[in-house]
Amino acid sequence: MERKTQVVSQRAPNSGILKRLRNLPVFSKLYLTILVVVVVTLGVTGVLVASVTTSQQIAVQSDSLRDVAVTFTRSLDTVLAQDVVGRIEVLSLSRSLRESVEAQNSAPQSMDDITILDTQWRGASDSDALIAGVLNNELADELREFKTAVPNHVEVFATDAAGALIASTNRTSDYYQADEEWxxxxxxxxxxxxxIGQPEFDESSNSLALTVAIPIRAQSGASAGSTIGVLRSTYLFTSLVDLFASANDGQRAALHLYLGADIRVGEQTGSSEASAFTLLDADEQAEVAAFPASTSIQTTYENTDNIVYRLNVADVSEYPFIDALGWFVVAHVSTADAFAVIAQSNLVIVISALLGLGFAAVLGFGVSRLIVSPIHQLTELAKKFSAGEMDTRVPETTRDELGVLAHSFNQMADTVTLRERDLNELNRTLEARVQERTAELRKANALAQESVRLKSEFLSTMSHELRTPLNAMLGYTSLMTEGLAGDFDDDTLDMIERIHKNGQRLLLLINEVLDLARIEAGRMEIVSAPFDLHDMAGQWKSQMEVLAQEKGLDFTVTVDDKLPAQIVGDKDRITQIVVNLLSNAFKFTEKGAVDLTITGRTNSWVISVADTGIGIPPHALNYIFDEFRQVDGSSKRMYGGSGLGLAIVRNLCRLLNGKVSVTSEVGLGSVFTVTLPLEVSVAEMPAEMAVE
Known part of the structure; x- marks a missing residue:
């Protein structure tokens, strides 16, 4: 009962809301419906328009950002190819440069000599012959002329095939260069x-330098095209600043160029002035490493909501030496700037929606009043009619659905008036008939009760009268079969045993008839008392085991250990149920097994009798528990019986507040299941339950 109360209380709020909605006046329902439809329509339309507008604006901004990023990247690609690499590449074609390299390669130095010279180079002064020979030769003068012509190349030097210096514009840190990565x-x-190496940033001068190296190739002879030396330049990347202004002229977008993992070059939004180069800390480097691949996204960038477009420089560049740098460009615009137009559009949408809602509210009110007024009139007239004013009729002023409703009401009123007159007349005649039928029913009921009483007395008397001589006959035949009344030949003894067995069958039939009569008469008493279920199961096994042995059947009894040892119930009636079910199981089973299983459930316990007998056809399951009914006539002839056993089982289960059911398949056997309420004695209860 507590569980049911909880469920009802949980559903009460919802059912209360629905009830209040159902009980609203028709005008309110209609008016609310119109408003809800209008609000939902305006809301959905506004959301769709805003969504489409936002998507379009994001697409427009993404295209714009992509154009800015591509323009900048192509400009950067041109600078790298022409100013950074192209000029030094032209220098590498110098005849004097090639001749100087080939001359030193023709008289190669040993590695030991190079090591000695490298040590001397690092420790000597600028006036040392080795250093002066590298810095003041004709090739060094040519390199300085190149440096003067192209001032961004701040340091230029050349090495031979072994990595040893040939000429340089500046004194380098080492004489031997072949162990350097570049x-x-x-x-x-x-x-x-x-x-092209990753840039190096000098915070003191706020400058960015690139290492550029070009192979020096032979131009003639058998070795034409082969690498004979290396020409290196340190390029001061000052022209990078100007690229931002040309790529982002007049745009709201901001550009950032990421050089490697720790350097960022960028500008302020909408500004043509580039900001200082920025060295990224560890957190910023991690953010850059996790930045999405080349795509248009809406994300948080630089602690601001932005529409962001990333473009890898290698995706646009035509030069393979740029691919390995891993540089990329980020073009971004704040969502506040990007969606400024959308904000104005959304404001127009909201104002239009509010105006539309106001118009719909006024129009809905008028339409609702127009529709509901005739209904109110019909309602008032219907109340008068139900109050007894049978002459009330509704004016039929229109031909729409309300006019049809008024016409139908008037027809109904005419019909009701006519039928009321007929009904009053019928009531006068019916009352007399009811009194007559009541008297007849009382008489018939008294006769039926008397008949039931006489039948029960007759059955009780006859059962007693039949059992008295029958018990005497069974007693004498028992003495004769046991040899206590003298010796008999085999034929005589066989006939006596047949008399004894048939007498027992007759006594069983009389007992069943008597039990059935007592149950129907309501005189079967149920005596509940504690009993040991396990001991009772053992008695049932001992009592019925002889039937299993006679037919060679397996017989098992299983009791659930979770059931309490002591339960409360009428053990005699329960035993009668079990014995009847087991007797039937053994009677209709020729081979196999009969199993008695006792299990526990929540607040109940179950007795199950399963056999491997002949089974019950599906149609017979509908009447198998009726009195004097068996599966068919052949079963009665073959197996005998009165057909009362299962009827008694069903009635006893009802008296015990239980139930019995059966499942069966022809040729495979049957399972009879009895479910009884579980009552536990106080001794079996936990201490806290016993106190309660």
Missing amino acids: WQATWNGGQGAIY
Whole structure:
């Protein structure tokens, strides 16, 4: 009962809201419906328009950002190819440069000599012959002329095939360069490759320098095209600043160029002045590493909501030496700037929606009043009619649905008036008939009760009268079969045993008839008392085991250990139920097994009798528990019986507030299941339950 109360209380709020809505006047329902439809329509339309507008604006901004990023990247690509690499590449074609390199390669130095010279280079003064020979030769003068012509190339030097210096515009830190990463990448195993290193940022001068190296190739002879040396330049990347202004002229977008993992070059939004180069800290480097691939997204960038477009420089560049740098451009615009137009559009949408809602409210009020007024009139007239004013009729002023409703009401009123007159007349005649039928029913009921009483007395008397001589006959035949009344020959003894068995069957039939009569008469008493279920199960097994042995059947009894040892119930009636079910199981089973299983459930316990007998056809399951009914006539002839056993089981289960059911399949057997309420004695209860 507590569980049901909880469920009802949980559903009460919803049912209360629905009830209040159902009980609203028709005018309110109609008016609210119109307003809800208008509000939902305006809301959905506004959301769709805003969504489409936002998507379009994002697409427009993404295209604009992509154009800015591509323009900047192509400009950067041109600068790298022409100013940074192109000029030094032209220098590498100098005849004097090639001749100087080939001359030193023709008289190669040993590695030991190079090591000694490298040590001397690092420790000597500028006036040392070794240093002066590298800085003041004709090739060094040519390199300085190149540096003067192209001032962004602040340091230029050349090495031979072994990595030793030939000429330089400035004194370098080392004489031997072949152990440097840039030299090995440019030499490339003798194949030669253009090298651009990651930029180095000098915070003190706020300048950015690139290492550029070009292979020096032979131009004639058998070795034409082969790498004979390396030309390196340190390029001061001052022209990078001007690229931002040309790429982002007149745009709201801001540009950032990421050089490697720790350097960012950028500008302020809408400004043509580039900001200082920025060295990224560890957190910023991690953010850059996790930045999405080339795509248009809406995200948080620089602690601001932005529409962001990232473009890898390698995706636009036509030069393979740029691919390995991993540089990328980020073009972004704040969502506040990007969606300024959308904000104005949304304001117009909201104002239009509010105006539309106001118009719909006024129009809905008028339409609702127009529709509901005739209904109110019909309602008032219907109240008068129900109050007894049978002459009330509704004016039929229109031909729409309300006019049809008024016409139908008037027809109904005419019909009701006519039928009321007929009904009053019928009531006068019916009352007399009811009194007559009541008297007849009382008489018939008294006769039926008397008949039931006489039948019960007759059955009780006859059962007693029949059992008295029958018990005497069974007693004498029992003495005779046991040899206590003398000796008999085999034929005589066989006939006596047949008399004894048939007498027992007759006594069983009489007992069943008597039990059935007592149940129907309501005189079967149920005596509940505690009993040991396990002991009772053992008695049932001992009592019925002889039937299993006679037919060679397996017989098992299983009791659920979770059931309490002591339960409360009428053990005699329960035993009668179990014995009847087991007797039937053994009677209709020729081979296999009969199983008695006792299990526990919540607030109940179950007795199950399963056999491997002949089974019950599906149609017979409908009447198998009726009195004097068996599966068919052949079963009665073959197995005997009165057909009362299962009827008694069903009635006893009802008396015990239980139930019985059966499942069966022809040829495979049957399972009879009895479910009884579980009552536990106080001794079996937990201490807290016993106190309660």
